Amino acid sequence: MKSMMxxxxxxxxxxxxxxSLEDHVPAGHLLRAIDRFxxxxxxxxxxxxxxxxxxxxxxxPELLIRMLVVGYCLGIRSERxxxxxxxxxxxxxxxxxxxxxxxxxxxxxxxxxxHGRFRDSDLLRRLFETVLQRCIDEGxxxxxxxxxxxxxxxxxxxxxxxxxxxxxxxxxxxxxxxxEYLAALDDAAFGAASEVTPKFIAPxxxxxxxxxxxxxxxxxxxxxxxxxxxxxxxxxxxEATTAIRQAETLAARRMVERTLxxxxxxxxxxxxxxxxxxxxxxxxLVHERGIEPHIPVYxxxxxxxxxxxxxxxxxxxxxxxxxCPAGKTLQxxxxxxxxxxxxxxxxxALRYRASKRDCDACPLKPSCCPNTPARxxxxxxxxxxxxxxxxxxxxxxxxxxxxxxxKVEMLFAHLKRILKLDRLRLRGPNGARDEFHLAAAAQNLxxxxxxxxxxxxxxxx
Numbered sequence: 001m002k003s004m005m006x007x008x009x010x011x012x013x014x015x016x017x018x019x020s021l022e023d024h025v026p027a028g029h030l031l032r033a034i035d036r037f038x039x040x041x042x043x044x045x046x047x048x049x050x051x052x053x054x055x056x057x058x059x060x061p062e063l064l065i066r067m068l069v070v071g072y073c074l075g076i077r078s079e080r081x082x083x084x085x086x087x088x089x090x091x092x093x094x095x096x097x098x099x100x101x102x103x104x105x106x107x108x109x110x111x112x113x114x115h116g117r118f119r120d121s122d123l124l125r126r127l128f129e130t131v132l133q134r135c136i137d138e139g140x141x142x143x144x145x146x147x148x149x150x151x152x153x154x155x156x157x158x159x160x161x162x163x164x165x166x167x168x169x170x171x172x173x174x175x176x177x178x179x180e181y182l183a184a185l186d187d188a189a190f191g192a193a194s195e196v197t198p199k200f201i202a203p204x205x206x207x208x209x210x211x212x213x214x215x216x217x218x219x220x221x222x223x224x225x226x227x228x229x230x231x232x233x234x235x236x237x238x239e240a241t242t243a244i245r246q247a248e249t250l251a252a253r254r255m256v257e258r259t260l261x262x263x264x265x266x267x268x269x270x271x272x273x274x275x276x277x278x279x280x281x282x283x284x285l286v287h288e289r290g291i292e293p294h295i296p297v298y299x300x301x302x303x304x305x306x307x308x309x310x311x312x313x314x315x316x317x318x319x320x321x322x323x324c325p326a327g328k329t330l331q332x333x334x335x336x337x338x339x340x341x342x343x344x345x346x347x348x349a350l351r352y353r354a355s356k357r358d359c360d361a362c363p364l365k366p367s368c369c370p371n372t373p374a375r376x377x378x379x380x381x382x383x384x385x386x387x388x389x390x391x392x393x394x395x396x397x398x399x400x401x402x403x404x405x406x407k408v409e410m411l412f413a414h415l416k417r418i419l420k421l422d423r424l425r426l427r428g429p430n431g432a433r434d435e436f437h438l439a440a441a442a443q444n445l446x447x448x449x450x451x452x453x454x455x456x457x458x459x460x461x
Contacts, residue, residue, distance in 0.1 A: 207242060
């Protein structure tokens with residue numbers, strides 16, 4: 001009986017092959033769609049002064065950047081593995097311009113360039129801005145509504161070697177991450193973010209913050225701060241900070257100002273959660289930038305003992321007084337000062353006091369101030385901006401903004417689950433910046449590839 005088994009094939013090395021790498025990359029491959037938007041000519045010109053005119057020719061920086069784009073777009077976190085994948089994968093070779101015989105650089109080359117030319121020239125920041133400019137040119141950025149948020153990313157620092165924060169860094173602590181931390185001590189995004197002594201410090205990366213914000217086991221982390229345009233969820237700016245609320249609020253201000261200065265994008269509204277609802281932040285948005293805060297007000301005035309809260313008192317804007325539930329007046333100054341007070345009040349809060357005579361005779365005193373002679377109501381010097389934010393929160397556009405804020409949360413989910421950036425590989429403030437810039441650029445490139453259709457090939461005439 002004749003067997004239908006196919007003929008055995010024996011490897012035979014031909015003398016010549018007809019092979020086109022272009023034909024072997026599928027038309028729908030992600031890298032083919034992204035390649036249209038990777039424009040590196042300007043970056044090459046900016047990087048040229050950082051190369052010497054003597055010695056051997058260095059590795060093409062465009063090759064290194066394209067390899068990094070491959071890694072961050074496709075979630076290849078290890079540079080050693082990235083070099084192996086580029087060596088083997090035809091689509092990666094095509095995107096990097098290597099052809100079939102092009103030599104893939106050693107993984108150590110990335111580290112040498114990152115700590116040298118790339119950081120000296122701020123190349124990765126410029127890469128992000130170049131991709132963002134292409135998003136603007138393609139009409140994907142509306143510029144009317146922005147959303148801001150921060151997400152914790154595990155730092156490359158374990159908890160086994162942690163030390164007490166009160167002890168400070170050990171005398172022998174050394175390394176690039178330690179040097180970067182010491183250089184950033186006066187930067188409010190890192191060392192000067194808070195005067196509170198951290199509970200623990202990571203000697204290998206002291207700029208990180210020990211945090212249990214996820215309501216689970218504590219860990220060392222950085223914050224990835226995103227400012228996005230809500231039309232198409234394009235990242236318009238990104239900032240790395242230590243994982244603390246004060247630093248995240250500062251990052252939001254920096255990103256708004258930088259976007260205005262570099263791209264002339266002036267949003268009508270800023271969407272955020274209550275972490276950005278402090279009186280100072282709302283005042284900056286309303287009175288210094290003229291931006292509508294679609295942000296919940298951070299407010300702790302509500303009392304839990306059953307007595308009247310500040311919301312039960314009516315504020316009279318004309319007379320600058322409060323009226324209590326019994327109809328009595330609370331005012332700021334009940335005696336005249338020889339020298340008028342001009343300094344900022346303690347805690348940036350003005351106090352409006354009721355008359356003791358009114359409170360003693362008031363039947364509502366047990367529900368208002370049972371343990372004090374008279375009632376006083378604090379009012380922030382920025383309360384006008386807080387009141388505006390409260391008024392906006394009652395409108396229909398605010399409800400729409402609440403839904404749009406989920407877009408930035410979805411970007412963080414994509415960052416961690418698809419791009420695999422749930423833990424940093426690089427240490428120090430500069431390492432965090434590099435990774436966040438590359439990740440944000442990769443997300444914008446993927447968005448361009450998704451929303452901008454590939455033009456149809458011109459028909460032959």
